[in-house]
Amino acid sequence: MKIAFTTKGKTMDSEIDPRFGRTQYILVYDTEQESTDVIDNTDTASEGHGAGPKTAQRLMETDAEVLITGNGPGGNAASVLNRKGIKILVGAAGISAAQALEKFNNNELTHF
Amino acid sequence: MFKIAIASGKGGTGKTTLSVNLAAMLSDSESVRLCDMDVEEPDSGLFLNVDQKEKTVIQRFTPQWDxxxxxxxxxxxxNCNFNAVIRLADQIMIFPELCHSCYACSELCPKNALPMIPSPMGVISSSRHEQLRFTEARLNVGVEQAVPLITQTHQYLNNLNEKAKFVIIDSPPGTSCPMIHTIKEADFVILVTEPTPFGLHDLQLAVETVRQLGIPMGVVINRGDDNNTLITDFCTANSIDVMAIIKNDRSVAAHYAAGDLVYKHVSTFRESVETIAGRIQNLLQ
Structure with missing residues (x-):
């Protein structure tokens, strides 16, 4: 299973970016391979509008089944993610992706 | 047709008050149309007793996926600069509220799979108040973008058979897209401000905007008094004409709140508006 994190850096030690649409990176962790993939999302900083759908589109291309983030996506992005029934968990702001994964495994994150 | 946009940086400085009173007063001697282009909150009509309205529903066009x-x-x-069209693995998603109706996705689609479909965006209505012709553009509730309606309102004015000599445009506040698209077709811009630090700050932004567009302008100071030189100093330093100072007077606010045409009741106010009207008539000579 692939789990996506919105992060401020490129490794599992990076802090979760609380924002969805304008997250700096999308970090995708493959639980079977125990490997990570990084998607650079820093270009959304210059988007006037529509950062949410753009980031959601990138996330869809990763085939992740779970998204772990901070505040949760906005309406437009959520409508993209809902089409695919991706599971969204929020409340992971301020901790690292590795810590967020542990919380996820312990069922300690909030469903969006 | 000489278009005069009445704008401001700061909101609540008196754009509508000046627009309505200037247009009504000027219409005693000239052919005038007042056009309310503050489409998100058009309120000029509140001060006019307008007769039967002629309404036109204005459409916007957004793509629909085939x-x-x-x-x-x-x-x-x-091709979409606004992330309004998103391709997923098995479908195209469209976000109409992000769409700027530029047609790029539709025109450049090799399969014509994104036809542009109309949906109502707002209403332009025209009416008369005595000699004054009046046009109001009103955005529908829930429509996010004002600019497409503003653009179509300018086209509407340009296509009218019966053109007035002066068109006075009550503009949206601020200095962002709605304001810019309203004033960019104007022949002259009047910036209304007030002698406060906020008024000055936003006036500076508005002056910068109008200068970039290369439109001649003048400033009207509302709620002013002779001792406060905050705005006049700025205008002198930047070679901007102060067309008039409308004195701070409680009775102006009282008549405004009652929905009256203030110039009919307050003589100092009328004198200021007369000065502005005279200056506008001189612009054409």
């Missing part, structure tokens, strides 16, 4: 024709090539997404 699943049967689409090959999911993704060109639409590449």
């Amino acid at each position: 699943e049967d024709k689409c090959t999911l090539c993704g060109k639409c997404q590449e």
Whole structure:
């Protein structure tokens, strides 16, 4: 299973970016391979509008089944993610992706 | 047709008050149309007793996905500057509220799978108040973008058979897209401000905007008094004409709140508006 994190850096030690649409990176962790993939999302900083759908589109291309983030996506992005029934968990702001994964495994994150 | 946009940086400085009173007063001697282009909050009409309205529903065009024709090539997404068209693995998603109706996705689709479909965006209505012609553009509730309606309102004015000599445009506040698209077709801009630090700050932004557009302008100071030189100093330093100072007077606010045409009741106010009207008439000579 692939789990996506919105992060401020490129490794599992990076802090979760609380924002969805304008997250700096999308970090995708493959639980079977125990490997990570990084998607650079820093270009959304210059988007006037529509950062949410753009980031959601990138996330869809990763085939992740779970998204772990901070505040949760906005309406437009959520409508993209809902089409695919991706599971969204929020409340992971301020901790690292590795810590967020542990919380996820312990069922300690909030469903969006 | 000489278009005069009445704008400001700061909101609540008296754009509508000046627009309505200037237009009504000027219409005693000239052919005048007042056009309320503050489409998100048009309120000039509150001060006028307008007779039967002639209404036109204004449409905006956004793409609609034709699943049967689409090959999911993704060109639409590449061509959209606003992320309003998103390609997923098995479908195209469209966000009409992000769409700027530029037609790029639709025109550049190799399969014509994104036809542009109309939906109501707002209403332009025209009426008369005594000699004054009046046009109001009103955005529908829930429509996010004001600019497409403002653009169509300018086209509406340009296509009218019966053109007034002066068109006075009550503009949206601020200095962002709605204000810019309202004033950019004007022949002259009047910036209304007030002698406060906020008024000055936003006036500076508005002056910068008008200068970039290269439109001649003048400033009207509302709620002013002779001892406060905050705005006049700025205008002198930047060679901007102060057309008039409308004195701070409680009775102006009282008549405004009652929905009256203030110039009919307050003589100092009338004198200021007369000065502005005279200056506008001189612009054409």
